[in-house]
Amino acid sequence: xxxxxCPWCGPREETEFSxxxxxxxxxxxxxxxxxxEQWAHFVFFRDNPKGPAAERWVHAAGCRRWFxxxxxxxxxxxxxxPELTS
Amino acid sequence: xxxxxxxxxxxxxxxxxxxPDHLWTDAEPKKVYDVVVVGGxxxxxxxxxxxxxxxxxxxxxxxxxxxxxxxxxARNTTLIRSNYLWDESAGIYEHALKLWEGLEEDxxxxxxxxxxxxxxxxxxxxxxxxxxxxxxxxxxxxxxAEWLGPDExxxxxxxxxxxxxxxxxxxxxxxxxxxxxxxxxYVAWGFAxxxxxxxxxxxxNCEVTGFVRDGDRVTGxxxxxxxxxxxxxxxxxxxxxxxxxDMLGVxxxxxxxxxxxxxxELLEPVHPTIVMSNAVHVxxxxxxxxxLVMGAGVDSYNGYGQRGAFHIIERQMAAAVExxxxxxxxxxxxxxxxxxxxxxDASPIVGATPYENVFLNxxxxxxxxxxxxxxGWAFADTVAHGRPHPLVAPFGLDRFVxxxxxxxxxxxxxxx
Numbered sequence: 001x002x003x004x005x006c007p008w009c010g011p012r013e014e015t016e017f018s019x020x021x022x023x024x025x026x027x028x029x030x031x032x033x034x035x036x037e038q039w040a041h042f043v044f045f046r047d048n049p050k051g052p053a054a055e056r057w058v059h060a061a062g063c064r065r066w067f068x069x070x071x072x073x074x075x076x077x078x079x080x081x082p083e084l085t086s
Numbered sequence: 087x088x089x090x091x092x093x094x095x096x097x098x099x100x101x102x103x104x105x106p107d108h109l110w111t112d113a114e115p116k117k118v119y120d121v122v123v124v125g126g127x128x129x130x131x132x133x134x135x136x137x138x139x140x141x142x143x144x145x146x147x148x149x150x151x152x153x154x155x156x157x158x159x160a161r162n163t164t165l166i167r168s169n170y171l172w173d174e175s176a177g178i179y180e181h182a183l184k185l186w187e188g189l190e191e192d193x194x195x196x197x198x199x200x201x202x203x204x205x206x207x208x209x210x211x212x213x214x215x216x217x218x219x220x221x222x223x224x225x226x227x228x229x230x231a232e233w234l235g236p237d238e239x240x241x242x243x244x245x246x247x248x249x250x251x252x253x254x255x256x257x258x259x260x261x262x263x264x265x266x267x268x269x270x271x272y273v274a275w276g277f278a279x280x281x282x283x284x285x286x287x288x289x290x291n292c293e294v295t296g297f298v299r300d301g302d303r304v305t306g307x308x309x310x311x312x313x314x315x316x317x318x319x320x321x322x323x324x325x326x327x328x329x330x331x332d333m334l335g336v337x338x339x340x341x342x343x344x345x346x347x348x349x350x351e352l353l354e355p356v357h358p359t360i361v362m363s364n365a366v367h368v369x370x371x372x373x374x375x376x377x378l379v380m381g382a383g384v385d386s387y388n389g390y391g392q393r394g395a396f397h398i399i400e401r402q403m404a405a406a407v408e409x410x411x412x413x414x415x416x417x418x419x420x421x422x423x424x425x426x427x428x429x430x431d432a433s434p435i436v437g438a439t440p441y442e443n444v445f446l447n448x449x450x451x452x453x454x455x456x457x458x459x460x461x462g463w464a465f466a467d468t469v470a471h472g473r474p475h476p477l478v479a480p481f482g483l484d485r486f487v488x489x490x491x492x493x494x495x496x497x498x499x500x501x502x
Contacts, residue, residue: 004462014397019387022206041337045339045486046339048341048388053388055388068148074389077392
């Protein structure tokens, strides 16, 4: 288990957090105009890099707020201290 | 000192077969092959074996970035079963199970396939309904399946706690008597030995670093041991498939996660079958040598490090001791992790890619080992004929666009 630095609460145990997948996946601006293929990519397809990855995390058993962090998927280590985001 | 009239007990594993003198040839790469299989794990080796055996294609290289069968093939918990809910899954897994039943003869090599059955425990009313439904679906597909009450569970596996006073009492279980375990290393060595005998090159320490592309064809692979020309490329890279597809500019809905497993110290035979529990999440069998082999779900975050977090196995151990009070004093010997590629519907992705001579086999997630011979059989046929074999046709990459998903989440009797 590792400590994860919540931008609001500071370092807390990993078990307090939940992983939310790839960061920066925006809901389509014009959903009605998407092809089936574009929908498939929005719903199912995510990056799966071996190395640094920008990810969404939520401090589920703490302040319950979301933040974006960069983590190295080879070492599982957090590379950035998450910044306060609104 | 040995007391007269008694004999020293055999050490654990004394009944296991000796290793043969020769397994496979550690080949040097040639300049060109008809088929290049990327990944020297179970699926890659099985594909190579059936390319030679069923299709007479032997100008084949199996490229392995590390050592033969050192990835998930060395790290899985060796469970073999075919009690999946959906027809598509039943088709490929039952085909695999039938091949497992004759694999020792086919390979001419002991694989210690032991059909000791699998119990999938139900702990809630919904578990019971889902399990009975799955039993009926299995029977319709010609797969052996039974629904058992708690008393019958206790008869098959007396060490399971079926009392009513635990947190999640056992309400019953599905039972597939033909399910079992095999010795994973022997399986890999058996396939490698046969493939090597047939003239297929197994090339270790040979990592694919890029692809030579010509329009919608791939004409070769760049590797750490030079460039190798290929007529057809078959990808069998499991958890590292995304890194290969990124080189090809192909996107697939894969997420790589660490999946942990662990073993206890060697114990006397106490566990006669395989027990899986979805709600109290753990699965347990006892290896031939005597270790209790356990696993559960993946670590939640993406990861390529072959290790996971301690709190995951702590939860597994709590579940195991709840179900098997007799394990409370067993010592954990070691734990490890493999990297599994998980798909949105918990079913594999097998078949065509945007490149006409590149075929994809990935996304088996937590359950690839049991499919090894069945997948090898069907994937070799796919590669040989340049179109998906009927058993893998439902598992194409295009299903995520058409919506024809094969949703085995939970339905397959285990959470992913």
